[in-house]
Structures are given as C-alpha cells and as structure tokens.
Amino acid sequence: METKVCNQKLEAKDFKSDQYVRWCPGCGDHAVLATLHKALAEIGIPTHQTAVISGIGCSSRLPYYMNTYGMHTIHGRAAAIATGVKSANPELSVWVVSGDGDSLAIGGNHFIHAIRRNIDINLILFNNRIYGLTKGQYSPTSDRGFVSKSSPYGTVEDPFIPAELTMGARGRFFARAIDVDMKNLQYCMVEQAKHKGAAVLEVLVNCVIFNDGIHKGYAQKEVRDDRTITLRHGEKMLFGKERNRGLVLEGLKLKAVTIGEDGYTLDDILVHDAHTEDNTLHIMLSMMDGKDLPIALGVIRDAPTISYDAALHQQIADIQAKKSIRTLRELLMQDAYWEVK
Numbered sequence: 001m002e003t004k005v006c007n008q009k010l011e012a013k014d015f016k017s018d019q020y021v022r023w024c025p026g027c028g029d030h031a032v033l034a035t036l037h038k039a040l041a042e043i044g045i046p047t048h049q050t051a052v053i054s055g056i057g058c059s060s061r062l063p064y065y066m067n068t069y070g071m072h073t074i075h076g077r078a079a080a081i082a083t084g085v086k087s088a089n090p091e092l093s094v095w096v097v098s099g100d101g102d103s104l105a106i107g108g109n110h111f112i113h114a115i116r117r118n119i120d121i122n123l124i125l126f127n128n129r130i131y132g133l134t135k136g137q138y139s140p141t142s143d144r145g146f147v148s149k150s151s152p153y154g155t156v157e158d159p160f161i162p163a164e165l166t167m168g169a170r171g172r173f174f175a176r177a178i179d180v181d182m183k184n185l186q187y188c189m190v191e192q193a194k195h196k197g198a199a200v201l202e203v204l205v206n207c208v209i210f211n212d213g214i215h216k217g218y219a220q221k222e223v224r225d226d227r228t229i230t231l232r233h234g235e236k237m238l239f240g241k242e243r244n245r246g247l248v249l250e251g252l253k254l255k256a257v258t259i260g261e262d263g264y265t266l267d268d269i270l271v272h273d274a275h276t277e278d279n280t281l282h283i284m285l286s287m288m289d290g291k292d293l294p295i296a297l298g299v300i301r302d303a304p305t306i307s308y309d310a311a312l313h314q315q316i317a318d319i320q321a322k323k324s325i326r327t328l329r330e331l332l333m334q335d336a337y338w339e340v341k
Helices: 029-043 059-065 078-088 100-106 108-117 162-168 182-194 221-227 280-286 308-322 328-332
Strands: 050-054 069-072 093-099 122-127 173-178 199-204 228-231 245-250 253-258 295-302
Touching (some): 029 182, 050 078, 059 069, 078 093, 078 108, 108 122, 108 162, 162 280, 173 182, 173 280, 182 199, 182 295, 253 280, 280 295
Parallel strands (some): 050 093
Antiparallel strands (some): 245 253
16 A cells, blocks of 8 residues: 555645744754655645654654654654554555664664564654753764763763664665755655655754764765765766765775776766665665765665565455455354353
C-alpha cells in the first residue's frame, strides 16, 4: 500500500502550525524545520496523511510546529512508536525526528531494529554531538576527549558514527546534510520520502549554547567547497571551489586528487552509484571525515527492496486468501460452544 499524493498544490505554510517555535535563536533546528515544511510541500502528500513522531530532546519539540498528525513520545522510543503507526496505517507518510542522544543512546535498540526491519519511515537524526535539552552533557556522537559538564576531563570513549551504525544495521538508505545548506537538505528529505523503507537522514546541526561551532570545520561557507563533497547518483564525485578535485579508488582506499595533476583526468573520477546492493563503497564514502578526505553530503546510499510494512500486509493478505475464517468472532465460534443465559 502506498501513500496517496494530493492533487492540489501544497505550500510550506500549509504544514506550519500556529505554535510559537521555542528553540534558542540561531539554533540549527530552525533551518531543519523550515526545510521540512518546504520538502513536504514539494512531496505533495497532504497534511492529514502525514504523521511526525518524536522522542525527547530539543529537536523532539518539532511535532508541535507541524500542521500534521504528530506524537511527542518518550525518550528513545520514537522509532518504536513510528513502527506501530506505519504498520497500523501504511498509507500514512511517517517521519521520525530525534537527536543523537535520543536515538543513539537510550533509543539505540529501537533505532537499529527499525532500520534492520526496513520499516517505511523517514528518520531525521539531528546531530549536534551534545545533549542540549539537559544542558550540555556529552552524547554518543561526541568525540573522544570532548570536555563537557559530564566529562570535565574529556571523554574516554569513542563515538558512534551514525552512517556506520546505519549501514551495520543493514540500512538501505542513508543521507547527510548540514543545517546551513538548506538546498541539499531539502533534496535529501525529498529523496528520503521517495525511498520505500527505513530512510535515515543525518543533519549536522549547530547548538549555539552548548556546542557552538562543532561543525565549523566543514560547515562554514569559506571552507565548505573544499571540505565537503555533495554526492548525486550517476554523477562524478567532484568537489572544490573550482570543481577540479575528485575522488578515485586506489587499491582499497579512496583518494582525493586534482584533475590535471599527477596524470589524473576527469575520466579517472568515480561516478556515484547510490543504488548498488553492495554497500562497500557507500561505507567508505560515509566514513570520510572532512580532513584528509571531504565529508560526504547528499544521498550516499539508496538501495531499494521491499519494506517491512509492505511485506507484513502482503503476508496478511496471502493468509486471508487461504483461510475461511475472516473475523475474530468466526475464530472464537468455530468449535463447540454454549450460551449462558
């Protein structure tokens, strides 16, 4: 069963609620919200066929700002609730909004199993590498050595990398965007909605209060062209201010090269294939950190297969076709019974 697309033209304002947006001025969450309004209008699914589910955290206030169905649930359980919503009503377009702490710590179990099952839900993971709502503790994505209120001498553990976790859970879709690059962010959301199955979009969000500038090494406009690469399926993996740099595969490693230097030509540059079943290159691309190699943005993996909810309802239909019993009452009344008056 597929979500029906509305015939009437929708606008971003159709998806805005009348609630005052209670995020700190300058928070990257504002950009994600505004972009989601635009993306949903472009997708064209009406508000009454859209549900936005969240857990706990700054980003999880987002359902209040949507003129759609929504649930502000409990810590880490957004993916579990969304699984039930989509399974019960597969015609709904279901979106999960959650932070790195909410999804990858207390909600880690639900996050990976929603991906493994391939539920047709769209998970937007706000990654500011900090617990913002609870005032600045380190999160599962904070770097080793990160100093925070809960790690005053620096953390002594390595972080999760959301892309690696998604791929390890057999994820079929992974995209990445930066809050300040709203054009790419909207593109990723639209592609996310087109994918039939669990679709994860990591948004690198800035927390101006507790972790300001955490993504500045590649998010700032002055360095973004050289420290990031925006991938598009079927296109050459090019980056740089002059679009004269690209990625090649040498042995088992990716390498950034300059076209025209050391004998490299445009023909040597890799072409991005987001749809391939083999995720080896997808993992390599998603693990680039913006230092020796540019951090990968855009849709990194988009490999289609049947979703959990589609398989579930197909199984129900197949069994119903073989069984004569159609209702619970018929099941209870099939054997000998008596009536007490």
